[in-house]
Amino acid sequence: MTNRARDWLAQAERDLLHAEESHRGGRHEWACFASHQAAEKAVKGLHLHLGQEAWGHVVAKLLAELPRSAKPSQDLIERGRVLDNFYIPSRYPNAHPTGAPYEHYGPLQSEEALRHAREILAFVRAQMA
Numbered sequence: 001m002t003n004r005a006r007d008w009l010a011q012a013e014r015d016l017l018h019a020e021e022s023h024r025g026g027r028h029e030w031a032c033f034a035s036h037q038a039a040e041k042a043v044k045g046l047h048l049h050l051g052q053e054a055w056g057h058v059v060a061k062l063l064a065e066l067p068r069s070a071k072p073s074q075d076l077i078e079r080g081r082v083l084d085n086f087y088i089p090s091r092y093p094n095a096h097p098t099g100a101p102y103e104h105y106g107p108l109q110s111e112e113a114l115r116h117a118r119e120i121l122a123f124v125r126a127q128m129a
Contacts, residue, residue, distance in 0.1 A: 008045030009124060012038045016117055023110040029101045031110035032086035035117035039083050042124040046070065049128050059083050059120070070127050079116035086113055 019034035036059065043062040047054035050070055054062050059080035063072050089095035089104070096104055 003048055005045045005049035005128065008041050008048060009128060012040075012042035012045060012121060012124070015041060016114075016121060019110075019114055019117060023107070023114060027102070028105035028107060028110040029090040032105055032113040033090040035110070035113035036083040036086045036090075038117045039080060039120040042121045043080075046124045046127055057084075057087055063120070072123055076120060076123055079119055083113060083116050083120075 015034050015038035019031045019038060022028070022031035022034055039059045040057055040062065043059060043066075044054045046066065047062070050067055052067070054065065056062065060077050063077045063080045066072060086109075090101050093100050095101070
């Protein structure tokens, strides 16, 4: 069986570009979601790189489940936790008391999401180098 770790990381990089483009275009809800997706796919790629599978969409959990040899800092896990808060509410109106998701996200949220995703991808790149 072929190890697909590099494919997961490549898609994570592309998702990060999508997040950056969405941020610049004022589509902040998509920037937040794509940032989450970039981090999730990068960490799943790292799991594969280390010879294990990972399931689920919770970035903080995926980070915490990495083996001791690749254990991230608690700060990085917390960054994942912030991104996890963008997974559903950035896309579904019923995740908010009123309004469409785009009405609840602005540049502050998307800048924060991008910052955390970039940190997680940098960690994964370093581990896979």
